[in-house]
Amino acid sequence: MMPPDPRPIHATPARALGVWTFLIAATLVTWLVGERGAHGPAVVALMFGLAYIKGSLIILEFMALRRAPLMWRMLTLGWLTSVCAAIAIAYWKGMNS
Amino acid sequence: MNTPAYTLDARAADATAPTPHLPGDLAIWIFILAELLAFGVFLVAYAFARSGDxxxxxxxxxxxxxxxxxxxxxxxxTSSFFVVRATQAVAAGACARASGWLVGAIGCGLGFVVIKVFEYAEKFGAGVTLSSSTFDMFYLSLTFFHFMHVLLGLVILAALWLGTRQRRYGPDNMNGIESGAAYWHMVDLVWLILFPLVYVMR
Known part of the structure; x- marks a missing residue:
């Protein structure tokens, strides 16, 4: 029998595989958007919505910050939120100029 | 004064719950935050430059x-996933297995480098330079800045691989591999925003 994981902050192999599968599937969606030359606010919202979820998964699961002190999750997720929000504002500004 | 029983129960429950823990070295996280800030400014600058043209x-x-x-x-x-598996292997005390996962991670990273070099060669051949257009300036400098981080990340992964070969890490000595892994995931995180922003968004 496997001894209990002394460092439970790291996800289990099955959980990591699930996260990887989602990340790859979401990347295929973004690639399809590019292949079809799809554009417009709805497409960009979908693409960056997926990028936001992917980034959150990297931060919480792969970087293993899920069980880190709240401050570190706020700093990293705050970075992701600010960058995505600024891109959305810039895209909107470009549409209206 | 007697301590109420429920307080003791709460303490017992706390003892079994995982305590918040920052994986790796504090210094690497401060470095990662500084890197994320630099990339963040760069990515947002691209987005606003685009909004003007x-x-x-x-x-x-x-x-x-x-x-x-x-x-x-x-x-x-995939490389990041392999690094996660390597970290899990070290946490389980299986250093040999971890070095196998790291070989896979380095292989994927090298694949990235090869594809990027071909991409740059094609672009330079087509006359794309830092001064050929504002878009080209951003495309070249943003992706090259990221490319340099991939190269540094590969050096770090190679050092981790050596460490696992020499069995320097283990369940009680995770700091090195957790710090290196966090840096590699940061490189991945930045690319996840860079790719849709520069290559796809229109």
Whole structure:
């Protein structure tokens, strides 16, 4: 029998595989958007919505910050939120100029 | 004064719950935050520069190889997954298994480098330079800045691989591998925003 994981902050192999599968599937969606030359606010919202979820998964699961002190999750997720929000504002500004 | 029983129960429950813990060294996280801030400013600068010349940026963007960009995304994500598996292997006391996962991670990283070099060669051949257009300036400098981080990340992964070969890490000595892994995931995280922003958004 496997001894209990002394460092439970790291996800289990099955959980990591699930996260990887989602990340790859979401990347295929973004690639399809590019292949079809799809554009417009709805497409960009979908693409960056997926990028936001992917980034959150990297931060919480792969970087293993899920069980880190709240401050570190706020700093990293705050970075992701600010960058995505600024891109959305810039895209909107470009549409209206 | 007697301590109420419920307080003791609460303490017992706390003892079994995992305590919040920052994986790796505090210094690497401060470094990662500084890197994220620099990339963040750069990515947002691209987005606002584009908003002033949407037609010009969209026209130049058509020349990018989105297939190569998507394959590179898959390579970085897979590499990150392998690094997670290596970290899990070390946590389980299986250093030999961890070095196998790290070989896979380094292989994917090298794949990224090879594809990027071909992409740059094609671009330079087509006359793309830092001064050929504002889009080209951003495309070259943003992706090259990221490329340099991939190269540094590969050096770090190679050092981790050596460490696992020499059995320097283990369940009680995770600091090195957790710090290196966090840096590699940061490189992946930045690319996840860079790819849709520069290669696809229009």
């Amino acid at each position: 949407v037609a010009g940026f969209d026209a130049r963007q058509l020349g990018l190889d989105r297939d190569a960009g998507a394959i590179n995304t898959v390579l970085l994500l």
